Amino acid sequence: MTADWRGHVPQIEDLARRFGLEWSPVIFEAVPDSFMTEIAVYGLPVRMPHWSFGARYIYQLLQRHMGYSRLFEVVFPGDPGHAYLAASNGVADNVLVTAHVLGHADFSKNNLQFRRCQDQGNAQIIEHAAAHARQIERDIEAHGFNAVEQVLDAALSLEQYVDLDQPLRRERFPEYEPPAAERRDDAFRSRFDTLDAAAAASSPARNPRAPLPPHPERDLLWFIATYAPEMESWERDIFLAVREESFYFYPVFATQIMNEGWASYWHARLLREADFIPEDIYLDAIKCHSDVVRPVATGEQVSLAINPYHLGFTLWEEIIKQSGVEAARRIMREDDDFSFLRNHLTREIATEMGLFRYQRRQNGPIKVVAAEIDELHESLLLDKYNFGAPRVSVTEVRTDGTLVLQHDAQLDGRGLDAERSLKVLEYIKRVWRRPVLLNTIDAAAKSVEFSSEAAAA
Amino acid sequence: MAESQTLNGWYELFSRGARDWLRHNEKIREAVRSQLPQIVSGADVINDGARTVRVPVRMLEHYRFRLLSTGDAQGVGQGNVKPGDVLGQSNPSGGSGQKGAGGKDHGGIELMLEFKVDDIVDWLWDELKLPNLKPRAGATEEAEWKREGWDRRGARSRLDRRRSLRESVKRRALDASSPAFTDEDLRYRQLAKRRQPALRAAVFFLLDVSGSMSDRDRQLAKTFFFWVAAGLKREYKALDIAFVAHTTEAWEFSEPDFFKVTGTGGTVASVGLAKVHEIMEQRFDPSVCNVYLFYASDGDNASDDRTAAGSSLDEIAQVARYAGYVEISTGVRSSLSEISSLFQSAIDDGLPCSRFSIAGPDDVVPAVRHFFSAEAQADAGEEEIGGAP
Numbered sequence: 001m002t003a004d005w006r007g008h009v010p011q012i013e014d015l016a017r018r019f020g021l022e023w024s025p026v027i028f029e030a031v032p033d034s035f036m037t038e039i040a041v042y043g044l045p046v047r048m049p050h051w052s053f054g055a056r057y058i059y060q061l062l063q064r065h066m067g068y069s070r071l072f073e074v075v076f077p078g079d080p081g082h083a084y085l086a087a088s089n090g091v092a093d094n095v096l097v098t099a100h101v102l103g104h105a106d107f108s109k110n111n112l113q114f115r116r117c118q119d120q121g122n123a124q125i126i127e128h129a130a131a132h133a134r135q136i137e138r139d140i141e142a143h144g145f146n147a148v149e150q151v152l153d154a155a156l157s158l159e160q161y162v163d164l165d166q167p168l169r170r171e172r173f174p175e176y177e178p179p180a181a182e183r184r185d186d187a188f189r190s191r192f193d194t195l196d197a198a199a200a201a202s203s204p205a206r207n208p209r210a211p212l213p214p215h216p217e218r219d220l221l222w223f224i225a226t227y228a229p230e231m232e233s234w235e236r237d238i239f240l241a242v243r244e245e246s247f248y249f250y251p252v253f254a255t256q257i258m259n260e261g262w263a264s265y266w267h268a269r270l271l272r273e274a275d276f277i278p279e280d281i282y283l284d285a286i287k288c289h290s291d292v293v294r295p296v297a298t299g300e301q302v303s304l305a306i307n308p309y310h311l312g313f314t315l316w317e318e319i320i321k322q323s324g325v326e327a328a329r330r331i332m333r334e335d336d337d338f339s340f341l342r343n344h345l346t347r348e349i350a351t352e353m354g355l356f357r358y359q360r361r362q363n364g365p366i367k368v369v370a371a372e373i374d375e376l377h378e379s380l381l382l383d384k385y386n387f388g389a390p391r392v393s394v395t396e397v398r399t400d401g402t403l404v405l406q407h408d409a410q411l412d413g414r415g416l417d418a419e420r421s422l423k424v425l426e427y428i429k430r431v432w433r434r435p436v437l438l439n440t441i442d443a444a445a446k447s448v449e450f451s452s453e454a455a456a457a
Numbered sequence: 458m459a460e461s462q463t464l465n466g467w468y469e470l471f472s473r474g475a476r477d478w479l480r481h482n483e484k485i486r487e488a489v490r491s492q493l494p495q496i497v498s499g500a501d502v503i504n505d506g507a508r509t510v511r512v513p514v515r516m517l518e519h520y521r522f523r524l525l526s527t528g529d530a531q532g533v534g535q536g537n538v539k540p541g542d543v544l545g546q547s548n549p550s551g552g553s554g555q556k557g558a559g560g561k562d563h564g565g566i567e568l569m570l571e572f573k574v575d576d577i578v579d580w581l582w583d584e585l586k587l588p589n590l591k592p593r594a595g596a597t598e599e600a601e602w603k604r605e606g607w608d609r610r611g612a613r614s615r616l617d618r619r620r621s622l623r624e625s626v627k628r629r630a631l632d633a634s635s636p637a638f639t640d641e642d643l644r645y646r647q648l649a650k651r652r653q654p655a656l657r658a659a660v661f662f663l664l665d666v667s668g669s670m671s672d673r674d675r676q677l678a679k680t681f682f683f684w685v686a687a688g689l690k691r692e693y694k695a696l697d698i699a700f701v702a703h704t705t706e707a708w709e710f711s712e713p714d715f716f717k718v719t720g721t722g723g724t725v726a727s728v729g730l731a732k733v734h735e736i737m738e739q740r741f742d743p744s745v746c747n748v749y750l751f752y753a754s755d756g757d758n759a760s761d762d763r764t765a766a767g768s769s770l771d772e773i774a775q776v777a778r779y780a781g782y783v784e785i786s787t788g789v790r791s792s793l794s795e796i797s798s799l800f801q802s803a804i805d806d807g808l809p810c811s812r813f814s815i816a817g818p819d820d821v822v823p824a825v826r827h828f829f830s831a832e833a834q835a836d837a838g839e840e841e842i843g844g845a846p
Contacts, residue, residue, distance in 0.1 A: 034474070037474060038473055038474045041474055042473065042474075046473075047473070049473060049476060049477055049480075050477060050519075051477050051480040051481040051484055051517070051519075052477075052481075052517075052519035053473070053474070053477045054474065054476075054477030054478035054479070054480055054481035054482075055478075055481050055516045055517060055518075055519070057474035057475070057477060057478045058478055058481070058516065058631075058632065059516070060474075061632065061634070153519070156519065157519060157520055157521045157522075158521075159521075160521075295535045295536075296535060296536060300536075301536055301537065302534060302535070302536030302537070302538055302544060303534055303535050303536055304532060304534040304544065305532070305533075305534065306533055306534070306535055307535075310535075353535060354535050354536050354537050354538070355533055355534075355535055356533070356534055356535070356536070356538055356539075356540075357531065357532070357533055357534075358531065358532060358533075358534055358544060359529065359530075359531045360529060360530045360531065360532070361528070361529050362527070362528025362529055363528070363546075364546070365543045365544075365545070365546055366543065366544040366545050366546070367541070367542070367543055367544070368534075368538045368539065368540050368541060368542040368543075368544065369540055370540040376533060379531060379532060379533045380533050382531075389521065389522060390522045390523065390524050392522055407522070412524055413524075414524055414525050414527065415524070415525045416522055416523065416524060416525060417522075417523040417524065417525050417526065418525075420518075420520045420521065420522065420523045421522060421523075423520035424520050424521060424522055427520070442525075443525055443527075
């Protein structure tokens with residue numbers, strides 16, 4: 001059975017090349033469904049252990065059991081890339097999936113977000129993540145399960161707090177203020193220097209110590225790993241391992257609509273052009289395609305969520321119809337979901353797709369509200385800012401080692417959930433080993449300070 | 458073909474999901490165990506005689522920073538609608554429109570964990586025992602290998618199949634598709650050399666069922682007695698329990714009837730205590746038998762019965778190993794109730810008595826712990842025998 005779809009792979013690849021797709025070689029593997037489920041849960045084929053993945057695993061099993069979600073493939077970028085296909089896929093499914101995978105591989109080789117991440121040395125993420133997992137197993141042997149779990153509790157709960165604008169291997173902040181800029185050698189200056197030789201000699205004194213951090217720092221994982229006063233080096237390594245994996249996850253997160261849309265566009269296009277595929281397989285594959293990109297679930301008229309496959313697919317189809325493949329490839333290389341939606345989701349397309357904005361009042365009705373296209377963009381992108389997490393940064397490390405965090409309530413529009421914040425502060429405190437404070441606002445917009453000490457009391 | 462078979466076999470070896478899920482469940486069980494009071498009092502085990510208790514548990518949440526939930530939410534949907542259309546009512550329970558990256562919010566899922574009454578008794582009676590238990594006069598003590606507890610490691614020959622199966626069933630209650638047995642399930646009997654005294658003990662449960670005891674009061678008292686009886690029966694093989702209820706009269710009941718009994722009328726505590734004393738004289742000679750009394754009441758007693766009740770209590774407490782009083786107190790009293798002061802004066806006289814108030818369901822477990830924990834025994838200042846070192 002497996003030979004059937006594999007036989008089509010070279011043909012589909014030839015076709016894709018003719019359409020200008022370019023990708024690093026992809027290794028295809030058919031794996032059991034249980035393994036697919038694990039990839040979906042962990043995000044990587046081999047990843048560090050943590051009980052929160054166990055909770056997600058149950059959730060996935062339930063979803064699968066109820067027939068909500070079916071996973072056809074997962075692709076990992078890299079050179080070579082890896083594509084895992086569910087062994088339960090039919091031949092037609094796999095023909096479609098092969099084409100889909102090539103779309104993803106093209107995207108991840110060329111899109112700026114992915115390229116930047118890969119330039120940082122993250123191209124071998126599968127191997128790196130497996131190495132992290134192995135290292136953590138060794139840590140468990142050396143330091144005990146509970147000690148390691150505590151560090152993972154903290155690191156994984158801060159998973160989204162990385163700064164993608166900084167390199168993966170990041171230097172410490174300079175310890176001292178930079179020397180004052182060389183003053184211009186003007187008339188005043190040369191005359192001043194002759195005034196008091198002793199004073200002049202004492203002036204190149206030590207620069208003052210730079211404040212830590214010199215500016216609000218949003219890469220909490222890096223900051224804690226680098227500056228925690230009493231962290232063990234293996235604990236720092238765990239933080240940095242989680243951070244490296246987040247660097248990999250970010251492009252996937254930030255380009256989801258584009259990426260899935262691009263892959264869906266190409267599987268549909270390649271399938272249409274693939275005259276070598278037997279008709280019955282073609283029909284099954286097309287049916288599978290329409291299931292994947294359907295806007296609302298079968299039997300429903302209206303959906304309160306957007307199918308990113310459908311949205312991305314529709315936009316790419318429109319772009320390629322209007323401006324051709326070359327223009328589309330340029331957009332694919334340069335955009336992320338933010339610019340993609342803002343630039344290309346026009347009023348006309350939104351109306352044609354039947355996109356609408358709704359508001360849900362507590363215990364009240366769910367109501368459709370009129371929305372300008374800009375508002376629609378922002379609603380769609382709302383959960384994408386800052387890796388989908390509230391904006392929290394480090395503002396200060398006090399002389400007693402207290403870590404002060406600041407939540408940007410103004411930008412986020414409201415304060416933080418107190419109970420959860422306190423729990424996260426508890427997690428952090430166990431590795432920071434000094435008090436941890438967090439400033440935000442409460443429901444009445446008054447400023448509040450959460451403290452890890454209050455949580456302990 | 459063969460190659461792909463091996464490959465599949467290789468992937469089957471991955472069980473990280475199951476491993477982390479077991480760890481998650483372990484954490485849930487720890488969490489549930491800390492809610493023992495709610496489980497114990499919430500379970501309607503007395504009336505329907507169920508052997509299991511179902512406890513709803515939420516999936517554990519791995520906390521992250523999250524914005525305050527205002528209950529309001531907004532989003533983008535797709536379909537043929539126009540502004541102003543109402544698409545339904547928001548779910549009162551689910552205010553969480555916020556989803557973390559990758560949709561990790563599964564807080565809404567509730568699992569039903571089923572716990573056997575036996576397991577709850579295990580937890581509840583962990584390290585609890587009858588206070589002041591003494592060997593019967595003249596009985597010889599024998600050194601004996603005794604089964605003592607279970608461990609996850611041990612010699613194959615001491616594998617407790619029933620217990621291991623039970624662990625497996627408990628685990629699989631969460632998901633039927635997990636493997637039938639894992640190493641985690643296995644339980645081995647542990648042996649310890651114990652000085653085993655020849656013991657005989659009789660325990661009296663005395664319950665005030667007069668009209669002043671409301672249904673809720675009676676239910677609380679019976680819940681207390683239920684868990685005490687379950688624990689005692691498991692811990693001590695040679696144990697007699699006598700069930701007595703009283704209003705202005707007193708009767709002895711069988712165990713099932715005792716847990717169903719209701720009554721009306723006034724309260725004369727001395728009648729109940731006298732009945733206990735009578736049965737004790739007839740069947741359980743205190744000189745050869747460890748006698749215990751546990752009395753539950755709302756504290757009210759006919760005022761002209763004070764002297765009679767006092768002397769009945771003294772009569773029993775002089776010879777009994779221990780007399781405990783559980784007051785079902787619905788409100789705040791400004792002073793001690795009739796019965797409480799009765800027991801307090803016995804305590805002041807140095808008799809092995811103790812009292813504890815139950816105000817609500819959450820107090821049942823603390824009450825059991827109060828009477829049967831090691832501290833209660835230390836309080837009574839008696840030497841302990843046959844106990845763990």
